[in-house]
Amino acid sequence: MVTRSMNQIYKPKQFHVVTKHLITHVIELSCVRQALYDPHWRQAMSEELTALMRHSTWTLVSPPKHCNSIGYKWVFWVKEKS
Numbered sequence: 127m128v129t130r131s132m133n134q135i136y137k138p139k140q141f142h143v144v145t146k147h148l149i150t151h152v153i154e155l156s157c158v159r160q161a162l163y164d165p166h167w168r169q170a171m172s173e174e175l176t177a178l179m180r181h182s183t184w185t186l187v188s189p190p191k192h193c194n195s196i197g198y199k200w201v202f203w204v205k206e207k208s
Contacts, residue, residue, distance in 0.1 A: 155202040167202065 161167035178184060189195050
């Protein structure tokens with residue numbers, strides 16, 4: 127029996143990805159510096175801060191001298207099915 131591979135005939139492999147979720151082209155970021163260069167992320171950050179201030183979710187105050195401050199960070203995540 128003579129096969130194609132014996133005659134140096136190769137068919138390229140085809141890879142197919144099957145998913146029921148939409149694959150987004152938005153890249154999730156790891157730091158605020160990357161987000162500041164992208165106008166879409168800057169707009170999202172602005173909207174988030176505006177919503178926090180509009181709903182009076184927080185106020186900026188000086189920390190008490192006898193307490194330690196709590197750290198914070200921005201988390202850049204693309205919401206699926208928001």
